[in-house]
Amino acid sequence: MYHILLNSNTIIINSMSALRLILLVFIWITPVYGNSIYNLIKIPNLEIYEINTQNKLKYFYAARPFRLGTQKNIVCSNPDKKDLEIKYKIIYKNLSRYSYDYLKIINLKYIVMCENLSISELYTAGIPDNIMKTLILDIKFNEDYFERVIHHEVFHIIYLQYKEIFNEEEWIKFNNSKFKYAECSTCTKNIGLKKYEKTKGFFTEYSMSTASEDMAEVYSHMIHLKKREIDQIRKLDPILNNKISYIESKIKQIDNSFTF
């Protein structure tokens, strides 16, 4: 029995040494290639799509699927080239509305385009990272609201960058006293993005998830809708009127020259 154990231990030790040797050889022969994009924003497998833009936004796309985060729970795939071509034009058109100075203030510089973006297996339209000045966008996310959602995600960058300016306690007071947001944006099944015909304090079902998502929905509608539509909503919905004024004043506080 002891002999067998000894043998199996020897085998284990030998196989571990062999594994170590293989790993060492692998490390030794793996050349290092500096990747500028990875060094800048710490997302692997990206390639440049367009970097010569008027507002100096740099567009990258996933050339291969990538995983991110300490738990590697952020996953995204490489998009189809034709889809990318179409969606890039839409993203570019929408983000061109922001000036270089505004983008500098809100700390957004890099746009990563990929497909089937998920965080902890929950699909999402975008992931903002103000520290890395990066917004990851899923180009296949809900076609109907794709353009507006781009601005929704831009707001999240702004919110993260200026958390001290956007006071959730103040925001909550705009709603009816009986209303309560969900615990988190993924804690609710009410994630509809269709704009309500009769708003009653909220633009969409998703607005009711959390205060910050509500702010992002208000901001994105302010950008996306025509001025007369916003004016109409302001006249008919006093709650939304307050929310719109709030976002407007806070954005002015961040960049006085910005106009919706």
Add this chain to the structure above:
Amino acid sequence: MIKKIKASISEKIILVHLILLGIITFGTYIVVSNECLFIKNYKPKNINFTNPNNIAILNAPCGNVIIELYPEISPNGVKRFKNLIRANAYEDVAFHRVIKNKLIQAGDLEFGKKGSLDYGKIGNGKSGMGTIKSEIYNKFTYVKGSVGLARTFKNDTEDSQFFIILQDEPLFEGEYTPVGKVLYGLEVLEKIKYQRNSEYILRPDFINSFKMLN
């Protein structure tokens, strides 16, 4: 009586060949072992500069690298860089991060000095002069030979470390504080020791000296 034996012609030919082979082998050894043999060493005294007050000369193992500094683009960055150069702070400091044909980085005054290299901490050292603000909003195109100040992931953390790029890097514009550009001696930088499997170098090359022309 010992008879004198004369070498035949074929034996003489073999001898000449052996001597030639020896000379070639020795010559090849000298060429191969001296990696700096065909590198031109630029002498700043032989060159006329339009801005001599903004010329810095970095002496590396294979010769001089002549750099023009751009105070009009990054006044604070260049001021810090000049102060450190004038204080001879970069002497015997390692080229601690080298990526072949891409970039070289040096200037860790705390953990990168010859004789007190700390491989565990190299790249994280400070100058003791504090950090300075990033100067990234003036137009500057990062082309091969551009010199910039290194920083952490956050802006406004530039200190003493600098890098020189060995290929065009359009993404660096607006990210890193530019301080100058190599005018002469890029080939000297291309000979700085690198490792295939790591950006960080075991037994790295060092800056021999780094001085301002005036």
